[in-house]
Amino acid sequence: MSHNIFKKALANPLSKAGFIIIVMVFLLAMLAPVISPYDPDEINVKAILLGPSWQHWMGTDGLGRDVLSRMLFGGRISLLVGLVAVGISTAIGILLGAIAGYYRGWVDTLIMRLVDVMLSIPSFFLILAVIAFLTPSIVNVMIVIGLTSWMGVTRLVRAEFLSLSGREFVMASRTLGAKDARLIFTHLLPNSLTPIIVSSVLGIAGAVLMESGLSFLGLGVQAPQASWGNILTDGKDYIQFAWWLSLFPGLAILITVLGYNLLGEGLRDALDPRSSSNK
Amino acid sequence: MKNLAFLNNKILKGNAKAANVFLLLTLLTACDHPAQNLSQEVLSNLDKSYPSQAGGTLIDAMIGEPSGLISMIAGESASSAISSNIFNRLLKYDKNLDLEGELAESWQISADQKTITFKLKPNLKWSDDMPLTSADILWTWHAVIDEKTRSPYASDYQLVKKTEAPDPLTFSVTYEQAYAPALDSWAGLQILPKHLLEGQDLHTTAFARNPVGSNYYKLDSWTHGENLKLSRNPTSVLGQAKIDNLVTRIIPDSSAQFLELMADNIDSMALDPIKYARIIPARPELKQKLALYKELGNSYTYMGFNLKHKPFDDARVRRAINYAIDKQEIIDGVYLGLGINIASPYKPGTRWSNPDLKPYPYDPARAKALLQEAGFIDSDGDGVLERDGKPFSFEIITNQNKEREKSAVLIQRRLKEVGIDVKIRAIEWASFISRFIKTGDFDVVVLGWSLGLDPDQYNIWHSSQQAPGQFNFIGYNNPTIDKLLEQGRLELNPDKRMKIYHEFARVLLDDSPIVYLSAGYGLTAIHKRVKGIDNPAPPAGIGWNSYDWYIPEPLRRSEAGRNEIAEN
Numbered sequence: 001m002s003h004n005i006f007k008k009a010l011a012n013p014l015s016k017a018g019f020i021i022i023v024m025v026f027l028l029a030m031l032a033p034v035i036s037p038y039d040p041d042e043i044n045v046k047a048i049l050l051g052p053s054w055q056h057w058m059g060t061d062g063l064g065r066d067v068l069s070r071m072l073f074g075g076r077i078s079l080l081v082g083l084v085a086v087g088i089s090t091a092i093g094i095l096l097g098a099i100a101g102y103y104r105g106w107v108d109t110l111i112m113r114l115v116d117v118m119l120s121i122p123s124f125f126l127i128l129a130v131i132a133f134l135t136p137s138i139v140n141v142m143i144v145i146g147l148t149s150w151m152g153v154t155r156l157v158r159a160e161f162l163s164l165s166g167r168e169f170v171m172a173s174r175t176l177g178a179k180d181a182r183l184i185f186t187h188l189l190p191n192s193l194t195p196i197i198v199s200s201v202l203g204i205a206g207a208v209l210m211e212s213g214l215s216f217l218g219l220g221v222q223a224p225q226a227s228w229g230n231i232l233t234d235g236k237d238y239i240q241f242a243w244w245l246s247l248f249p250g251l252a253i254l255i256t257v258l259g260y261n262l263l264g265e266g267l268r269d270a271l272d273p274r275s276s277s278n279k
Numbered sequence: 280m281k282n283l284a285f286l287n288n289k290i291l292k293g294n295a296k297a298a299n300v301f302l303l304l305t306l307l308t309a310c311d312h313p314a315q316n317l318s319q320e321v322l323s324n325l326d327k328s329y330p331s332q333a334g335g336t337l338i339d340a341m342i343g344e345p346s347g348l349i350s351m352i353a354g355e356s357a358s359s360a361i362s363s364n365i366f367n368r369l370l371k372y373d374k375n376l377d378l379e380g381e382l383a384e385s386w387q388i389s390a391d392q393k394t395i396t397f398k399l400k401p402n403l404k405w406s407d408d409m410p411l412t413s414a415d416i417l418w419t420w421h422a423v424i425d426e427k428t429r430s431p432y433a434s435d436y437q438l439v440k441k442t443e444a445p446d447p448l449t450f451s452v453t454y455e456q457a458y459a460p461a462l463d464s465w466a467g468l469q470i471l472p473k474h475l476l477e478g479q480d481l482h483t484t485a486f487a488r489n490p491v492g493s494n495y496y497k498l499d500s501w502t503h504g505e506n507l508k509l510s511r512n513p514t515s516v517l518g519q520a521k522i523d524n525l526v527t528r529i530i531p532d533s534s535a536q537f538l539e540l541m542a543d544n545i546d547s548m549a550l551d552p553i554k555y556a557r558i559i560p561a562r563p564e565l566k567q568k569l570a571l572y573k574e575l576g577n578s579y580t581y582m583g584f585n586l587k588h589k590p591f592d593d594a595r596v597r598r599a600i601n602y603a604i605d606k607q608e609i610i611d612g613v614y615l616g617l618g619i620n621i622a623s624p625y626k627p628g629t630r631w632s633n634p635d636l637k638p639y640p641y642d643p644a645r646a647k648a649l650l651q652e653a654g655f656i657d658s659d660g661d662g663v664l665e666r667d668g669k670p671f672s673f674e675i676i677t678n679q680n681k682e683r684e685k686s687a688v689l690i691q692r693r694l695k696e697v698g699i700d701v702k703i704r705a706i707e708w709a710s711f712i713s714r715f716i717k718t719g720d721f722d723v724v725v726l727g728w729s730l731g732l733d734p735d736q737y738n739i740w741h742s743s744q745q746a747p748g749q750f751n752f753i754g755y756n757n758p759t760i761d762k763l764l765e766q767g768r769l770e771l772n773p774d775k776r777m778k779i780y781h782e783f784a785r786v787l788l789d790d791s792p793i794v795y796l797s798a799g800y801g802l803t804a805i806h807k808r809v810k811g812i813d814n815p816a817p818p819a820g821i822g823w824n825s826y827d828w829y830i831p832e833p834l835r836r837s838e839a840g841r842n843e844i845a846e847n
Contacts, residue, residue, distance in 0.1 A: 045608060
């Protein structure tokens with residue numbers, strides 16, 4: 001089933017573009033050690049703030065490091081944070097959503113009120129507040145983003161479970177004496193997978209953006225490790241003069257987030273029977 | 280007076296950026312202010328000479344907002360930058376750094392060198408028209424040494440045995456022993472009005488935000504997070520300043536400040552080396568309207584070890600790290616050559632700076648040998664040294680100051696080469712001080728000292744100055760240094776005193792409780808509309824005669840035009 005959805009989504013040129021962007025970004029990040037022209041941490045105090053040239057395609061930063069190489073390695077961080085954070089939030093979301101949707105009753109009420117409480121706090125400020133009490137590091141950033149963005153998935157999974165539990169195949173299996181775990185893992189969950197994937201893809205875009213924002217504020221990935229967010233911070237001070245320090249990481253964030261959003265939207269449209277009817 | 284220095288620049292200021300959060304906000308407010316681009320006509324007349332003229336408004340900017348305007352409590356440069364325009368001291372330094380009277384008309388030192396008698400100028404007044412008398416000075420002294428005040432400067436005044444104010448114009452202090460930094464200390468203490476502060480808690484009083492002083496300016500308004508507006512004090516005890524109004528805008532981000540400087544919305548700001556040496560010289564339209572000033576400040580940047588933490592209690596380890604760091608690389612790469620490699624904690628070229636001392640050379644081989652001697656060996660071959668099974672790894676913390684962050688990155692790379700694993704963390708100024716410095720919860724810190732003119736550095740290095748909030752937060756405890764500092768305070772013969780401080784610097788260098796990174800230049804840009812500034816800077820710095828700076832009428836901002844644009 002999900003295979004079909006992807007096929008359908010990729011028929012849409014916009015989501016196809018999104019898919020290609022993501023694949024490209026992944027390839028560039030994976031191949032960073034091979035294709036980077038310089039060591040991203042190699043300091044050259046004789047080449048500070050040089051503009052783009054044949055030696056340095058994206059110029060150099062305030063310590064003479066090659067921006068292109070830092071961008072490539074920074075891409076790995078962004079993708080890693082995106083995937084791990086969304087992995088954490090999806091796992092929590094599935095667990096809580098499944099419990100709420102399957103068992104209902106007071107457990108459901110409790111979990112859904114917790115979701116409401118979490119959603120009532122603006123997530124960026126929540127994350128800022130939590131990070132302020134921890135040592136800023138890439139691991140903490142991934143965990144905190146993951147722990148503060150599971151609410152959407154929870155709601156989604158719960159809704160899917162609620163609607164699926166009334167369906168005949170679930171009833172049948174229950175009547176045949178299937179245990180809770182079997183029902184959840186072999187019947188309910190596999191059938192809820194597609195919407196979860198869609199929301200995860202969109203979630204990655206949010207996590208990438210969040211990581212860049214935190215690193216920009218100095219609360220995310222710490223120097224000298226490169227991330228798009230902290231390259232952008234360096235660029236901010238010389239924005240009128242060393243435009244390459246702001247433009248390239250800014251574009252990278254924009255394109256990556258756009259890629260995930262296009263793909264995510266495409267998947268959603270492909271899933272939604274109402275929108276597919278006009279095809 | 281000594282301050283924890285945020286930046287090496289002359290116009291010292293607050294933290295770099297809690298601030299980033301507000302970047303967007305600041306940029307937006309920047310748009311709110313009408314661009315006050317001066318007309319081409321004004322720009323082309325900037326270099327003409329004009330007669331001195333009273334009036335006008337000077338706008339400058341600072342990064343961090345002062346915590347209050349009672350500087351003996353704040354102990355920070357942002358506070359004293361403003362309060363020094365409002366309060367007077369008994370004495371001050373002139374252009375050539377000789378002492379002269381400010382509130383005092385004259386002073387006499389007794390034959391045994393233990394008593395100083397100050398005669399005040401007649402008819403001194405506070406800006407609320409109350410008389411300023413020796414009782415105010417007496418009260419201020421009591422306040423600074425009071426334990427409840429917890430002033431970091433208290434130790435400068437604790438050797439006073441007796442103070443007297445026999446009549447309104449006479450104030451005398453008697454020391455237990457002749458005290459060399461005595462006159463300097465009275466040139467640092469800002470005198471507060473007894474009639475408004477008596478019986479109040481200086482830490483909580485509203486006076487800190489609404490002060491009444493006696494100097495050239497008085498505070499008109501303080502809009503939290505936006506600006507402080509000062510206007511000329513008509514009853515100033517020192518005569519009248521030329522410029523009518525001083526406005527200090529709080530712009531917590533140096534790039535936003537620079538945008539405002541380019542748009543003629545502020546008249547001066549402290550520059551970082553890249554703006555000073557690379558950006559402004561490359562832009563003719565900026566060169567045309569901004570005058571750049573460079574002065575070797577009495578300040579330096581250093582890397583300090585927490586001596587209470589292992590392995591920094593071992594001098595061999597500290598020396599090894601000193602050898603492993605290439606200071607010239609930091610000066611060239613971070614300060615673009617605008618810094619000096621120093622070997623003593625004094626301004627290079629002054630008599631207190633020991634010319635025989637040489638900075639630790641960059642010598643990684645020696646560093647490795649010393650580390651091995653101290654027991655650090657790379658036993659598992661991962662490139663990081665270990666001792667007793669624990670890898671040699673520590674965290675450098677610094678405030679969010681670009682130059683210091685970059686220095687830390689260069690240090691990190693050099694220490695990696697000798698097998699030390701370093702992490703870096705840049706922290707916003709207020710929590711940097713309260714959570715890490717005051718609690719002593721750090722391994723290694725990159726920070727700066729902004730120093731006074733007297734060579735006495737008792738409150739930085741003496742082992743008695745380690746309480747929270749005091750300046751010996753690295754926990755330095757060396758009986759030899761303690762003794763030299765005590766001797767230095769009591770030695771009145773300048774040559775003998777010089778020898779004491781030369782010896783002090785030698786012991787300090789050998790013991791290496793801190794690694795001197797660079798004595799930096801203060802770099803300032805001031806709009807060419809502002810006239811009367813001494814260039815090149817005299818020993819006291821360009822700010823010594825700021826009361827005589829003036830803005831000629833034709834070069835002033837048009838106040839009417841401003842209102843019209845603002846309405847659109």
